[in-house]
Amino acid sequence: MFSYILKRVVSTALVCILLIIFLSLLIHIVPGDPAKTILGPRATPELIEKIHTEMGLDKTPFQQITGFFLNALHGDLGTDVFTGRPITEMIMDVFPHSLILTTASLLLAVLLGIPLGIFSATHPNTIGDRILAFLSISFITIPSYVVALIFLLIFSAHLRIFPVIGLGSSGNVGDYIMHLIIPALVLSLSWVGYLARLVRTSLLEVLNETYITAERSMGIKNRTLLFRLALKNALIPTVAVLGVGLGKMLAGTVFVEIIFSRPGMGTLIMKAIQNRNYPVVQGVSLIIALWFVFANLLADIINTRLDPRIQIGKTER
């Protein structure tokens, strides 16, 4: 366990270093100047120079990279030149919102997708199964931004059942949840389809295993067999996939956050890219990468709980 984690830490560190090198190099080749992008004609040469110095753009890439890491080790990702806010703080402000959104949508997906998958697996090739299969693929394939656009109009402009813009008033949990429902639903849709299919396939596979036949021959009733003995096996691949889903949360949230005007990691990095706000891009990317690694680690650990055969540390990285 310990050596496993150490290994993970080392490769995570390597990934982060490579990522930051990549981003730092990018900064030096990418056209576009942060000062001009934000200020337009107001950007005087002195001001541009000052902003460059503050962003550390005058240093060599090597100095930038080492400096960045030395600070990052102390949890300091630099400051946003334009607002003077620590980037760590900026990220910590929005990160929970993205996290809640992703978790909520994954939770929704689990609550809907797994039962649907079980239904399909226990009724293979029936009409219900076929309809579910069709729906699942549709859910998986329709791009999230198309769904988001359509939900935005249906729910907010026409039905007005749910508020959809922003996070709701702060401190009001009920309002926050109301604002969360539609975005989470949009994000979860493809996961519902995905999980339903995944659970169906793996459950069907498990139900064909000899040990299930053996257990049936021991007189164990179908219900126990399905929900206690087979499902645990079938959930192993699901957990791994959910881990990846959690890790890749940003991919989905970018669009949803933009369309529903929610602050979050997606909107933060999107704006930072547009404004050429390099320190913010770097900081956010680093956190995203770390989060990705963390989520996968989490899934691995959960899987070792589910599957005693997997010995953490013996598995390939």
Added chain:
Amino acid sequence: MRKKKNSEIGVLSQLVKTPSGLIGTIIIALLLITAIFAPILSPYDFSTQNISERLSGPTSEHHLGTDHLGRDLLSRIIYGTRIALKVAIPAVIISLFIGVLLGLIAGYFGGIIDYIIIIILDTIQSLPSIVLALVMLTLLGPSLTNLIVVMGLTLFPGYSRVVRAQVMSARQELYVDAEKALGAKPLRIIAGHILPNVVPAVIILSTMDLPAVITIEAGLSFLGMGVRPPSPSWGVILNDGFSHFRQSPWPIITAGAALAITTFGFTLFGESLRDILDPKMSGMDS
């Protein structure tokens, strides 16, 4: 050569036997036809503007209505098919090429080379592809070619991983030992015995990647980072439509539907293909 053709026909005929394979194949065939015969099929030039007729709903002249510049939406959607495929196919080919090569190298040689490649893949994959594509497009500037290159570069780790895993497991296989025992050189083993085992997985992955690329391309165009106007990318139509939704929902509805149907078709096709090719190439029987 003739044998090979036979086997391809075999796969195809198996594909159209299942309902989902049939639907997928039909959709893809229609897409290809639409893309190839776009000039014949589209009633108008996709870029001709008619400001006075802007944002009209479906009429007898414009079957799907017009956009904010009064251009015929049907024609734009039809030409959009070309763009979707023009980006998706080369991008998938690029990522396939890089991915397979790196995967083979990593899987066969293992050790430190493998570790380095894996770290590179991890790095690329630790950022979501949309973000990575955004960052890289910022560097290169949005254009069709850059879009293709960027998509290729963001997606190749998927192939590398699959190929690497396959090669690693193939390397454990007895037949590799058997070849070695016969005195075969590494190149012969990789090219002659390991690669053919990787091909089905790669084919499946690439048919699954096509809709992903189309989705990301349209997404990037929606964010304003995609192809140049007046190219009628579906994402561009969505983006323009989003600004004028109150006046006419048709741009969003049509482009959204085109995207959804396309990705749906490719996914069905890919999955049916996987069912046939995996795990054993039973379709290869003569």
Added chain:
Amino acid sequence: SKEKESAAQKDGPKILKVRINADIKNLDPARRYSRWDDVISATIFDGLVSYKANSYDIENVLAEKFEISEDGHEIYFKLREGVQFQKGAGEVTAEDVKFSYERFRDEKTASAYSDDWANLDHVEVISKYEGKIILTEPFAPLMRTTLPLNSGVIVPKNYIEKVGLDGFTTDVIGCGPYYIDEWQPDQKVVVKKNPDYYGKAPYWDEIQFIVISDNQSAEIALQAGEVDFAEISTNTVDTFKDNPDFGITSNSDLDYRWIGLNVENPKLQDVNVRKAIRAAANVPDMITAAYNGMVEQETAIVAPGLLGYWADAPKYTQDLDKAKEYMAAAGIDSLDLEIAVADTSEYRVWAEVLQQNLKEIGINLEINSMESGTFWEIGDGDKGKDVELFAMAFQMQPDPSWATMWFTSDQVGIWNWMRWANPEFDELHKQGLSETDDQKRQVIYEKMQKLMDDDAVAIWVTNGKTYFAYNAKKCSPAMTPNNSLQFRFFSAAK
């Protein structure tokens, strides 16, 4: 439920919810970046003078007395006594005035607005409440744009010296009608009524500025009652106009937006080519397509209603025959050109319409739409020589010098992307800055605009027009003619 709402408002605090398009970056008046920094800091800070509600007329605010010397070199002021900064940061004194203005010229402040105080020599403190602003030269824009706006507000010297520059970015302290209560980055900024305000208390107890970057979302939020006041896109004006629950207010912007032609580019060196392009361009179509026809066509760089507006400027509409004549005069019948645009829907539409227009006179226009960061660099230095056409918009303050300053020859390679260098224009610009007589200035600026027109360096598109929609049952807005929102003057529904 509407009744309930208003009933609740009678009891509780009166809260106004306003959509802002982007989050604030820095509320320090000297280091503000964006329009929303301006709008919000305007509720927190007071200056010596300010615009009256809904007008460009100036009234005294912090100043009890305010006098400009004959030669325009000195401005005397006397402050009201006993005005307190918020949050116990002390009384407003002449020292604060000196500090507030002089810091604009201080390199450490690195103010993007240092030009607002271009001719400031120093501020002389006469007594605790009295002082003099000493200028090196008379400076016409001072009274129009510097003093009544954010560059003229007073900040607490002692407090800033205590917390340092980094402590005065979003957690600012002024002496205006509102103080900053809370900032949730990317979500909202909340200001609350300053209980110790010396002037007339504003109507709203609390104003929440809610960040919604996307117009569509903002419109939905407005309809859903999630905000009370929001900028809306020209495309949806009709929807709100037809709805009695909402009020619409609009004002033409001062910004100027144009398609520039680079005179140094070999393809565009011939003035006939440029004129041909100008004649072929169908600006009304652009306006229909990009703004749903809800804005006016711009004829010259200075907006209507401003000093220096050129009323007789020619208004170009598409004239293909003329365009072909110019082409013939230039001796070409076909040409490949490229237009660079930042990738927003607005500019793309212009470019697409122009593309179609130019096709008719044999010019093939390629649209090079780029991401804004990249776009802002293309005119830099010698690189700028390769630019052909470009779409651009500059912001403007209510003084004509703000428009002309970017097109002098020393701006070539910086902001003068047309690379148009005209010594006469340069000279006139200098004169316009130091001339204090409005009539004389009018003549100067009209002449400058004519020079630009003669050389056909730009196709003016529009000054823009901003539309705001608001909950007509709840509030009634106030703003200067150039759309500077005056939240301190917002009132209850009329």
Added chain:
Amino acid sequence: MKTNEHSSNVLQVSELDLCYRTRSMMLPALSGINFSINRGEIVGVVGESGCGKSSLSYAVNGLLPKNGQITNGSISFKGEEVISPDNSSISSLWGNEISMIFQDPMTSLNPVFSIEEQIMTAIQAQVSFNGDSNSEKREKMLKMLERVGIPDAEKHIKKYPHQFSGGMRQRIMIAIALLAQPSLLIADEPTSALDVTLEAQINDLILKLTKEMGTSVLYITHDLGVVAQICDRVMVMYAGQIVENGSVQKIFAEPKHPYTRALLEVHPGRAAGSRRLHTIKGRVPGLNALPEGCRFASRCDYSTEECEKISPAESGDVNNFVRCHNPLSGAVPEAETSNKEQNILENNKEDELIIDAEGVKVQFPINVSLTDRLNGKKPEVLRAVDGIDIKLSQGEVLALVGESGSGKTTAGRCLLRLNDPAEGSINLKGNDITNLKERALRPLRAKVQMIFQDSISSLSPRRKISTLLLEPFKIHGVKVDNPKAKVKSLLEKVGLSNEHAGKYPHQLSGGQARRVSIARALALEPDILIADEPTAGLDVSVAAGILNLLKDLKEELGLTYIIITHDLNIINYTADRVAVMYLGQFVEMAPAYKLFENPLHPYTEALLSAVSIPDPSLRGTTQRIILEGEIPDPANPPNGCPFNPRCRYSQEICKKEKPQFKAVSDDSEHLTACHFPVIKNS
């Protein structure tokens, strides 16, 4: 007698037909099955692969695959009909009255639950424990586990299946199956995935427990030797029919059906020292092409015209019949033997050693966790091969035998440098290849070939057989003038027809695949051939064919062989010399006939006694030595003599001192590593 029979009758199957639905047609997997099982009776079912043995067990226990369908007949359990459309009446018997043991213990336990959870779930479901409290149930579970030979059950039940060895898992399965003391146990080849020694242990256990509980057993196997040892009655199946049914004594003494007789004849246990093994020509017909008349007719030496036209009926009682037009009589004749001793002497030309390996060791690194390493633990190795000498002269056949995991395969691979030796030297045909670079080794590879344990997976799956057969020539740059003819001749050499040339490996049967890999190995006419388990997993008849082939090839080409096997039965027939391996070391080496006559090492002695011989009269007569326990973990071998923990002669010294590998008598050909060799007093 009749009434008695009825009351003691546990299972009664009559006129049972079973079909599998496939896309193209209904496959009749079982037709006209009649038999019954009496209380406490152990009934064996034998037959080649694909004859429907498993299908029979599915039909009886109601665990038919989805496409399986009983189309006719009845099954009654203790007088009650159990065939019902939804399986409900039979499923209520599962676990309580009928229970199962499956072939592969590796896949028959749920991998994600601990043993305790699995057994408890089963107990909760079984009615016979309804009255018990949880602690009573647990108590019973522990007792049962102790009974099947899991010591310290309390400690082990917390473990997960993968933490047990195959033998242990099969014991656990038996414990679960017998928990509720069912009336009928169905065991489908419960030992075919296990070693000989484990097979003996498990069969003994089944025999002992079921006799104690009075449980009847339907025991499916393909090994007549096992039947002879434990069954009361045997049913011989062929192509979905029971062709002969009768008591073990009778059938082994006087098989009536030609198929039964053929099965007995090909059994390698009978073939010791024979010149040539019997085989049965042809293959079991596919279910989609069953012949009209007797299904065995095409392979039968005695078939007549009648046989080909008319399907024979059962003649005799329910449990004592034969399905044949011309039943045979009399015993199976003894196999002819040849003089082994002479063979050896002819071949033994000491002067020129073609294989000369000395002190070879092969080690695999073991992952030591970083924490352990930080705590000062050194990285360890698993000594798969721990110092063996192999010296072979031209034309000699050496057999390597030993339990699974003893290092046989690794030893073979090492000679080919597929695994690199950690120590020792390897000399092939006078070339020292111990440290030779792969590039330099390549030319030599043409002359030294290996047939791998798992033939199908040793053939590249996406290449046609013809391509695979021509590949050796391509690799070594040998020009082939007429590739087609070459392929044909190679296939013919191993007894295959040219029709296989266009197939892919997965389209071949196990025996065919093995032949193809032999053909491939022989393509370049090597001098040395290492055959790893050449008959494992094959039907006896097919295995016999392969062994005959190897023998023919040796005589034709003068090959030098190393045959790796754990099946002692085949050694006697093929090998000149035998080396017995245990934990990576040789414990005994001798000419084959001497080893069989006089095993010196207790391990060899036990291995030999575990060999199944298809002769029920031997039951109880020879004293069977059943080896206790299992082979220790090679990463952590015992001190002293590696065999000492399982040895029945073990003394103090064995635990401390490792015995030398040397000749104990004056016979320099017979070496052993034992402090107390078993020297017969003859």
